[in-house]
Amino acid sequence: MSLLRVSGLSKSFGGLMAVDGVSFGVEAGQLVALIGPNGAGKSTCFNMVNGQLRPSSGSIVFDGHELVGRRPRDIWRLGVGRTFQIAATFNSMTVLENVQMALVSRERKLFGLWKAASSWFEEEAMALLDQVGMAADAHRACGVLAYGDVKRVELAIALANRPRLLLMDEPTAGMAPEERNDLMALTRRLVTERKIGVLFTEHSMDVVFAYADRMIVLARGRLIAEGSADAIRNNARVQEVYLGAGRTFEQRTLLADADSDGARQ
Structure with missing residues (x-):
């Protein structure tokens, strides 16, 4: 059964x-990318899984639980974490305090604190x-960190709830090639260590x-292809709709891109 x-x-x-x-x-234990051209329905689909939008029809089952009709908070408590295209952290708080607040929320202590949050779950x-x-x-305060480091903190916050499924919305948006490689390798x-599933949207084909x-x-709200990298790369329909007729996806490594960028400077 699928997660x-x-x-x-x-x-x-x-x-x-x-x-x-x-x-x-x-x-x-699987990373699944949800991709497509602008207006394909990726964000809408993603937000329905997360509970931010209610479907007009259909079913979303996570670990045996129907998610349709549940609030995002309830879905989070079932074990579905999320990161956002624009990193969501408290800039004035330290890196440690940001993660501690996520842990405090997980244990439902936000409305019953009798001591400083900085003393919880350190x-x-x-x-x-x-x-x-x-x-x-x-x-260090999150507000002084490089953007790639902020995304790492956001990932730690998402993991605080011990998710079995992680939704990542454009995880590498705004990052340099080497930062993208580091975050996705992490x-x-x-995913391998924790055996969690990841569903992510991403515009960067590398x-x-x-x-x-x-x-x-x-494409246009419909699923036009599904499969491995090789299957998608060679799919004529995907090439036509996503990249234009006659073009194919190039298989490149992110580190090679970083080296090329450095060579041009």
């Missing part, structure tokens, strides 16, 4: 069908920061082809 099973998912806004009968699954928060390579920056390691186990391709 996440989406079946016949549809969403209309007035007369516009943004998502039309989409079905797919995500397994534990050891567990430090362990999470160590996993994402940010332990040395634990006492995500791959965590990221997708370097790290996705499977790809789901949408």
